[in-house]
Amino acid sequence: MELDPALDFARANRQSVLTTIRRTGRPQLSNVLHKVFDDGLIRISITADRAKYRNLRRDPWAALHVTRPDFWAYVVLEGEVELSEVATEPDDDTVAELVSYYRALMGEHEDWDAYRSAMVAERRVIARLRPGRAYGML
Numbered sequence: 001m002e003l004d005p006a007l008d009f010a011r012a013n014r015q016s017v018l019t020t021i022r023r024t025g026r027p028q029l030s031n032v033l034h035k036v037f038d039d040g041l042i043r044i045s046i047t048a049d050r051a052k053y054r055n056l057r058r059d060p061w062a063a064l065h066v067t068r069p070d071f072w073a074y075v076v077l078e079g080e081v082e083l084s085e086v087a088t089e090p091d092d093d094t095v096a097e098l099v100s101y102y103r104a105l106m107g108e109h110e111d112w113d114a115y116r117s118a119m120v121a122e123r124r125v126i127a128r129l130r131p132g133r134a135y136g137m138l
Contacts, residue, residue: 006075006134010066011036014105018044018127019063020055028055034064034129035104041128042077043101048086048123056081062129066136075136077129084126090116097126 010016018032030052032044042064046053056062060081067074087094090113098119102109109115 001075001134001136001138003077003131003134005138006077006136007036007040007131009068009073009075009136009138010034010042010064010077013066013068016067017065018052019065020052021059021061022051022055023058028052032064033105034066035101037104041130043097044127044129045098045101046125046127048125052127053083053125056083056127062127064129064131073136073138075134075138077131077134079130079132082128082130084128087119087122087124090120094124094126095119098124101126 014033014035016032016034018030019027022028028051034042034044036042062081063076063078065074065076084094084097087098095116102115
């Protein structure tokens with residue numbers, strides 16, 4: 001499957017399953033919300049205390065399984081992952097990227113100060129998946 005139609009599908013369907021690789025070599029799967037940005041990167045907000053973050057720090061590769069609500073079409077996008085720094089201040093670069101991510105997915109937040117503080121308290125990170133391979137059934 002070509003990347004462009006797979007990315008178009010991922011743009012239209014934002015709920016997905018992120019697969020990372022555990023230290024044992026076995027997969028670890030997590031339900032996530034993703035957003036395909038104009039730069040071709042898929043961004044996902046994760047926390048630094050979860051397995052997927054530790055897995056990606058050790059092995060920066062992931063697969064993202066995206067399915068249509070009726071379950072009869074799907075794509076898998078595989079690629080290298082780059083992690084942002086952990087959010088530590090309400091005005092740091094990571095929180096700015098998390099704000100952009102939220103806006104792209106949900107629109108405006110009712111209280112940006114509270115959102116920014118929550119991103120720091122939750123130790124949020126942006127995982128940037130650069131798709132290099134796609135397969136599936138459309």
